[in-house]
Amino acid sequence: MSERSPASLFRLGPQPGEVLDRSQSFHFLWDGGSYPAFAGDTIAAALAASGVRVLSRSFKYHRPRGILTASFHDPGCMVQADGEPNVRAAHRRVKPAMDVAPQNVWPSLRFDVRSANRALGRFLTPGFYYKTFIKPQRLWPAYQKVLKRFAAGGRISAGSAHGYFDKRYAHPDVLVAGGGPAGMAAAVAAAEAGASVMLVEEEHDLGGHLRWGGSGELGVLAALRAAVTGQSGIEVLTDSAVTGRYDDNWVAVVQRGLSDVEERLIKARAGVVVVAPGLIERPYVFAGNDTPGVMLSTAVRRLVNLYAVRPGSRAVVLTANDEGDAAAADLERVGVEVAAVVDARRGGDVVRVRGGRSVERVELGDGTSVDCDLLVTAVGWTAPTALLNMAGDRPVYRPQAARFLPGADLAPNVLAAGGLAGDGSLDQLIEHARAVGQRAATGEGVIPDLEVRDHPALFGGRTHGIVDLSEDISSKDIVAAAREGYDSVELLKRFTTVTMGAAQGKLETVNAVAILAEATGRSIDETGTTMWRPPYVPITLGALAGRMFEPIRHSPMQPWHEAYGAVPLVAGEWIRPDHYGDPVAEVRNVRDNVGIIDVTPLGKLDLRGPDVPQLLNLLYVNKWSKLEIGAVRYGVMCAEDGVVLDDGVTGHLGPDHYLMSTTSSGAATVWEWAENWLQTAHRDWRVHVTPVTAAFASINVAGPNSRQLLSRVTTGVDLSPEAFPYMNVRTGSIAGVDGCVMWRIGFTGELSFEIHVPAGYGLHVWEALIDHGADLGVAPFGVEAQRIMRLEKGHAIVGQDTDGLTRGYSAAIDSLIKLDKDDFAGLPELSWQRQRGEYPMLVGLQPVDGSVVPAEASQIVEGNHIVGRITSSRWSPTLGRSICLGFVAPHLIDAGTVVTVQLPDRSRIEATVTPQLAHFDPAGVRLRG
């Protein structure tokens, strides 16, 4: 049969159930040629109508392949369409001018050089890559170049148009997976009983196997479709599939074929899941079973009845069931010569197919041969139990029926309907499905039993054939692997890669298990199957990712910073100004005049109640009972393992009223930590905690002129040093805004005031400070300048100068830790640390060569041993040299010790341990002015 027959030679006249719209005809491209199609055609059907048989070359041996199942999972029907790789040609509808190309061929579909692999078959046995291409290692780049040429699959292009993908959340009472007769009946019954129903169907239309049936089935189909349409409460999704079922009926549905997005992932929490996927027809394994022209009975019935395509001219039909008989009848009806009907129920068998690119002759079990161009097989059904497996069920193999059926472990919120659950007449299956739908909606009702009919157990014939068409694994390979010792089904799968291809076992698993069982002398049930895992159908990475959604946080002053030229710093979710162009100049301006910095991300917790001091004593390592109203104290928090957790300043604002500050990255953690204690161990304490991080805009006004600047805009507070000493807090009005909290603290080491302004007025107050300070030299400064200044003062930053192993005493806060308190978080571990005595310590370090600024995290070494590391490092404009903080081992902590620092380029420098952490103004004179 030539591949370029006259167009439409194999197109039939109108068929009763066809999905074509013959009023819309157009052309599309395939492999360089133009072919006709109707609206409704799939790519494969349109090509079959023109007699095109070879659609692809197989994965390893590059054997020509064509239509086998005519469904989504057809392994030989993967093509490249309009730049999209791995398109399922037997499912995707043709569009006018669509450009379709074969995949995995070189140089062409007709003549594929790599089919030479067939001659190398002996050397390309399963697992060959475990035994070859290993040595010598220096040839790996060459091996890779060669192997790349043989990689299967389509091509992706960096120039592809940007696609949009979506997510959606749904909460249906009942989710029905499968829109055949059972699925439709269950959906209608559930909706009638008042449930909200989501009905998901893989194909483009509801109906399942009814669509290619006779007039009786088409009548039932019309009635069921009308019932679905006429019943409110059913959302129908076609060209969509349930791809995973997770705990508590968390279900993933991939929705395709949409006009506005490429693909949508629906995450549904379903009350009850009804699994009604029908049965998947199974291929027969024999020599030549993958030749174009060998098709399953359902493929033939689809082509004839849905697409009005004559699948061949002269056919042999191997049938073991009613569907095979019906396929033979369909062929005769449309004028295909049925040369032989081989009844497997009476011992008939097919031994071999002859023909390279297409079926030419079939050898039968009785020794005769028949010339033909089409071989139809109908040897049995595979139950797609994947969703049941994912729900924890262990399906049971029934030898009489030659298929798996649901086991006894099905969760009560997962029900099976249709062919998956059992056999019967169409009416019986519909009645059963209605009862399932009723039960799904109401939790009540009796579900009738279904019989299980006998079916011959036919998996492989008497010759070796291809078991996995996607991976090119033959039955010979399976037997050989079993002989090599890979005799458990899970080992067999991984060693041979059988069932690991595009169909993921739907067409291969049972045959592979049956052949393995025979090769190892066990039953199918004893052999077992591999694990079914989601996704059940392919889903794009785009749909998994969805739309980008990254919220950011910024203070009310951020627009001002951007307008002023701030370079942004991303700190967790926050955007902050890192600097405004020259951080060194910003440092100098703060130390000489006055600077203002936006510190809004600083964590803030409002604490109210008579028992707040008890909470503070518990959370902090130091003492808080005697903190007077108007005073502020610095505290460090440790976790129960003694490791430094957070630090900050807390002020006593008024009776039973405190304001706690935390690090910006610790804001949420400390809040949860406090809530944990208050809700569980200390329910009796009267404390309310309110997070106010975003309720206040926070500004630090720092520098010798800060008091003067602030006094120009503040009313209600005496800012003089006598009235407002260091480490005190006041509330007052700034730039006309009442309720501002200000405290005198000194992270930068200068005279400074940290003001907390009700957030809505943050920008107003910021601008007021700028406006009123021109003659005082006011300028904004950013996080980088603040980092430099705090390092000059030796102020540690939790999480930078401490890590997950830094227990309290290692952070050089000896004077803060009050071991004589009754109980506080970290007490036992800190007291044991103190008792042990020897621990690494945070110290100040100055490189001997002050012009070298070691990279942070540079290791401190003794020979080849690591004895510490640099945690913070900057060049200090105030001192004109480099300064650091770092951890050193206990024997190196004394002032004056010279240590060796290894820089990232492996060079080494020396640095001296300073007497205290502060490099500048250790007495804090400037702070306390």
Place this chain on the structure above:
Amino acid sequence: MILVPCPHCGPRNVAEFRHVGEAAARPDPASATPEQWRGYLYLRRNPAGPTTETWYHRAGCRAYFAAERHTVTNEFRRTWLPGEVAALAGGATEMGAGVDASGGQGSGGKST
């Protein structure tokens, strides 16, 4: 994603919660030996079966509550708020404060 039955809010997607950990009684810090204290910090029974644990409804009502959950089936047998001391087989267990202070930086807002 399992459903967690919050005592206030009812069954909610587990993504809304922080699993604080298996409940463990906090020894008296004044008298505990290092071994006892570190047992409290780091050692848990971790059974394949029913376990008592603390949950925090981070993205909901923000309550800390205890739950008895079967670790193999994820079936929640019961939940209770602090103060409702549960009489379990073998004696009462009070819900202790979660040890893990570093869990949950609260920045879970990235995925849809």
